[in-house]
Amino acid sequence: MTEHIAIVGGGTGGTVLANTLAEKLDAELAAGEVEITLFNDSEDHVYKPVWLYVAFGQREPADGRRPLREVVDDRVTIRQDYVVDVDYERKELELVDAIDPAPYDKLVVATGAQLEPERVPGLAEAGHHFYGEEGAQALRDELLEMDGGHIVLSVVGTPHMCPAAPLEFTFMVDDWLRERGRREAFNITYTYPIMRVHGNEHIAEWADPRLRERDIGIETMFNAEAVDPEAQTITSMEGTELDYDLLVAIPPHTGSDFVESAGLGEGGWVDVDKHTLEATGFDDVYAIGDAAQTGVPKAGSAAHYQANVVAQRLASDLRGQPATAVYGGKTICFIETGMDDATFVEFDYERPPEPSEPTRAMHWSKLAYNESYWLTARGLL
Amino acid sequence: MTTKQTEADTTVDARGATCPGPLMDLISEIRAVDTDTVIALLSDAEKSPTEVQEWADESGNEVLDIADEGDHYRIHVKKL
Ligand SMILES: Cc1cc2nc3c(=O)[nH]c(=O)nc-3n(C[C@H](O)[C@H](O)[C@H](O)COP(=O)(O)OP(=O)(O)OC[C@H]3O[C@@H](n4cnc5c(N)ncnc54)[C@H](O)[C@@H]3O)c2cc1C
Numbered sequence: 001m002t003e004h005i006a007i008v009g010g011g012t013g014g015t016v017l018a019n020t021l022a023e024k025l026d027a028e029l030a031a032g033e034v035e036i037t038l039f040n041d042s043e044d045h046v047y048k049p050v051w052l053y054v055a056f057g058q059r060e061p062a063d064g065r066r067p068l069r070e071v072v073d074d075r076v077t078i079r080q081d082y083v084v085d086v087d088y089e090r091k092e093l094e095l096v097d098a099i100d101p102a103p104y105d106k107l108v109v110a111t112g113a114q115l116e117p118e119r120v121p122g123l124a125e126a127g128h129h130f131y132g133e134e135g136a137q138a139l140r141d142e143l144l145e146m147d148g149g150h151i152v153l154s155v156v157g158t159p160h161m162c163p164a165a166p167l168e169f170t171f172m173v174d175d176w177l178r179e180r181g182r183r184e185a186f187n188i189t190y191t192y193p194i195m196r197v198h199g200n201e202h203i204a205e206w207a208d209p210r211l212r213e214r215d216i217g218i219e220t221m222f223n224a225e226a227v228d229p230e231a232q233t234i235t236s237m238e239g240t241e242l243d244y245d246l247l248v249a250i251p252p253h254t255g256s257d258f259v260e261s262a263g264l265g266e267g268g269w270v271d272v273d274k275h276t277l278e279a280t281g282f283d284d285v286y287a288i289g290d291a292a293q294t295g296v297p298k299a300g301s302a303a304h305y306q307a308n309v310v311a312q313r314l315a316s317d318l319r320g321q322p323a324t325a326v327y328g329g330k331t332i333c334f335i336e337t338g339m340d341d342a343t344f345v346e347f348d349y350e351r352p353p354e355p356s357e358p359t360r361a362m363h364w365s366k367l368a369y370n371e372s373y374w375l376t377a378r379g380l381l
Numbered sequence: 382m383t384t385k386q387t388e389a390d391t392t393v394d395a396r397g398a399t400c401p402g403p404l405m406d407l408i409s410e411i412r413a414v415d416t417d418t419v420i421a422l423l424s425d426a427e428k429s430p431t432e433v434q435e436w437a438d439e440s441g442n443e444v445l446d447i448a449d450e451g452d453h454y455r456i457h458v459k460k461l
Pocket of ligand 1: 012042050303
């Protein structure tokens with residue numbers, strides 16, 4: 001009997017998992033004892049961090065996209081389809097395009113996060129963002145056209161992908177304007193929904209004085225309630241109103257609709273055991289990456305480490321050995337602090353992040369990582 | 382802090398989430414419900430009682446009571 005491993009979602013987590021499994025289970029795949037299928041709703045694999053650089057004209061969206069077939073090991077079957085539901089009794093996946101359901105023995109959900117600007121009235125029309133390909137290009141064009149004015153960076157919802165990215169954008173836009181001698185003509189305001197500038201206290205403590213030093217206005221406890229595109233204002237639930245000339249928002253996020261319809265968790269986020277990554281209350285179902293509710297940030301690095309853990313657990317299980325690999329919450333993030341400097345943090349469930357002094361070398365490390373990402377996803381690095 | 386129990390219309394179970402997860406979960410629920418709805422927030426994050434109170438004061442919502450249930454807090458908030 002062939003054991004079917006189904007992975008839903010061909011982003012960072014799903015791809016690293018598929019490739020790591022293909023390596024680990026080489027003998028079993030060759031003997032036809034196991035089959036790995038990766039389901040993704042589009043043909044391309046997308047590397048989202050590139051969009052931050054697209055906004056500043058430093059990268060093209062195409063730099064962040066490759067056909068999934070080029071990135072995924074040949075031993076893995078790729079099916080381009082959207083998975084709508086799971087029949088846990090029959091152990092089958094229901095697909096949008098295929099008539100027949102797909103069987104699974106082990107299921108891994110790696111469906112990531114999606115944007116939902118519609119949740120805040122006016123935001124979809126008026127807010128720019130760099131959290132999608134088109135958004136990043138429109139933002140680039142807008143930035144290039146502006147002579148001066150008020151730029152508001154508003155973190156509308158958490159959780160969101162890459163908690164460092166809003167700070168990175170703010171530091172970068174400040175530096176970008178300084179480099180062009182235009183900073184005097186602009187005001188910049190950064191808003192965050194809770195009482196400090198970042199969800200993590202250590203990062204907040206590090207970032208707060210740096211924002212102030214660079215004359216960036218700070219509005220904490222600012223939960224955007226509505227945006228008025230005509231009047232160019234953004235209002236918070238707490239009663240603050242800001243005028244803007246350019247609004248850059250981190251829109252609210254949800255998980256894949258599939259997670260909700262499959263009953264795996266509310267809002268599209270899968271409830272998991274944060275160490276084993278098994279979906280709570282379900283047999284043979286795991287979740288990794290942004291879709292999994294582990295308490296760590298929605299970051300590609302976390303998705304990567306989680307994929308390695310699940311690959312080991314699945315391989316052990318297949319060989320009848322006890323699965324001992326566990327995820328300790330490891331996450332790493334490079335944080336750009338301008339156009340030429342960056343810092344780096346590494347943390348886990350036990351140890352908090354400790355941002356170091358930004359350096360040029362760290363900035364180049366981030367750019368080098370972006371280049372080598374394609375090898376990482378491929379399982380070669 | 383009190384142990385008085387209030388009837389909640391809806392419950393947000395944010396146990397296991399680290400700061401500021403519980404507060405953010407509460408805020409998104411507040412966005413979704415009608416005025417006068419009472420939300421019970423379950424949180425095991427140490428700072429939740431202070432953070433929720435601070436946010437409610439700022440946003441004009443009301444913390445009805447905060448109960449320490451041993452391994453978590455049950456915080457009742459009314460949307461105003
Ligand atoms: C601007 C920006 C900058 C970032 N910078 C960094 C950074 O510097 N460092 C870092 O670590 N992280 C960064 N991230 C975050 C990182 O991109 C994500 O955390 C990472 O992509 C998560 O991987 P994932 O596999 O969980 O989901 P994704 O990579 O989002 O992949 C999910 C895939 O599943 C597909 N899918 C969803 N539902 C279904 C379904 N039902 N059926 C079939 N397919 C489905 C989606 O189309 C997608 O292809 C950044 C993100 C953004 C937006």
